Amino acid sequence: MSLKMMKRIVIAIMLLSLVSILGCEEISRLTQGGTQTSSPPSLKILKAVELGSEWNMKQILFEVGAEDEVLILLKLSEEDKVDGYFYLEKGDDIGFQITGKTLLYKSAIRDGVSSDRFSLVATQAEGDTYTLAFRNTADDDGRQTTVTVFLEVIYPVSGSIYVPVESK
Numbered sequence: 001m002s003l004k005m006m007k008r009i010v011i012a013i014m015l016l017s018l019v020s021i022l023g024c025e026e027i028s029r030l031t032q033g034g035t036q037t038s039s040p041p042s043l044k045i046l047k048a049v050e051l052g053s054e055w056n057m058k059q060i061l062f063e064v065g066a067e068d069e070v071l072i073l074l075k076l077s078e079e080d081k082v083d084g085y086f087y088l089e090k091g092d093d094i095g096f097q098i099t100g101k102t103l104l105y106k107s108a109i110r111d112g113v114s115s116d117r118f119s120l121v122a123t124q125a126e127g128d129t130y131t132l133a134f135r136n137t138a139d140d141d142g143r144q145t146t147v148t149v150f151l152e153v154i155y156p157v158s159g160s161i162y163v164p165v166e167s168k
Contacts, residue, residue, distance in 0.1 A: 042062060042063040043060065043061070043062040043063075043070075043163055043164060044060070044061045044062070045058060045059070045060055045163070046059040046060065046061055047059040050157065051154065053157070054156060054157060055154055055155070055156060055157065056154070056155055056156070056157050056159070057152065057153070057154045058152070058153050058161055059150070059151070059152045060072070060150075060151045060152075060153075060163060061089070061148065061149070061150050061151075062134075062148070062149055062151070062163075062164075063146050063147065063148050063149075064094065064134050064135070064136040064146070064147045064149060065136060065145065065146055066136055066138035066145045066146065067136060067138050068135075068136050069133060069134065069135040069136070070133075070134045070149075070164060071131050071132070071133050071134075071164070072131070072132040072133075072134075072151070072153075072161060072162070072163055072164075073129055073130070073131055073132075073161070073162040073163075074129070074130040074131075074132065074153070074155060074159060074160070074161055074162075075128060075129055075159060075160040075161075075162065076122035076128055076129075076130060076155070076156070076158075076159045077122060077128065077156070077158055077159070078122055078123065078124050078128075079121060079122060079123075080121070080122040080155065080156045080158065080159050081119070081120070081121050081122075081155075081156070082118075082119065082120050082121075082122075082130075082153060082154065082155045082159070083117075083118070083119050083153075083154045084117070084118055084119075084132075084151065084152055084153040084154060085115065085116065085117040085118070085151075085152055086115060086116060086134075086149055086150060086151040086152070087114065087115035087149075087150055088114045088115065088147055088148065088149060088150075089148040089149070089150050090146065090147060090148035091114075091136075091146065091147030091148060092114065092147075093113060093114055093137055093147075094113065094114075094134050094135065094136060094137060094147050094149060095107060095133075095134070095135035095136075095137045096113060096116055096132070096133070096134055096135075097132075097133050097135075098118060098120060098130060098131070098132055098133075099130065099131045099133065100122075100123075100125075100126025100127050100129070100130050100131075101125070101126050101127045102126065104120060104126065104130075105118060105120075118132075132151075132153075134147075134149055
């Protein structure tokens, strides 16, 4: 291998490392406002299918502990459309909001909701990463400890969903 070829390989490795680090920093910045869960969320992808040639659909079931938050990230291109809904299989209420670079939607009921439907269109102004935040609004008396959420999201095949990973 020539010296010139070695230099190119080293430069390529350095550039890939830089891109990886910057990508991780962006995700950290987006989730900074969210709280860390005290235990990993119990998450199951119930169904993941392609609808036609342009759309994906995922059905996800997860638990949110008392005063914890679960963040689902959507990576989208400009003008991508997303539709979805959720409902609680267990528990009385949950706080729900959608953010891009700014807050786009927050549940209308002050103490949380038991179901909601949402739609969004990705814009350049809001960036390419959107966060669906589910916060367990546990009562002070400790009545509600864990909430089980069923979520369905329909999004373009060019998009991606990042869900929390349970570690063992």
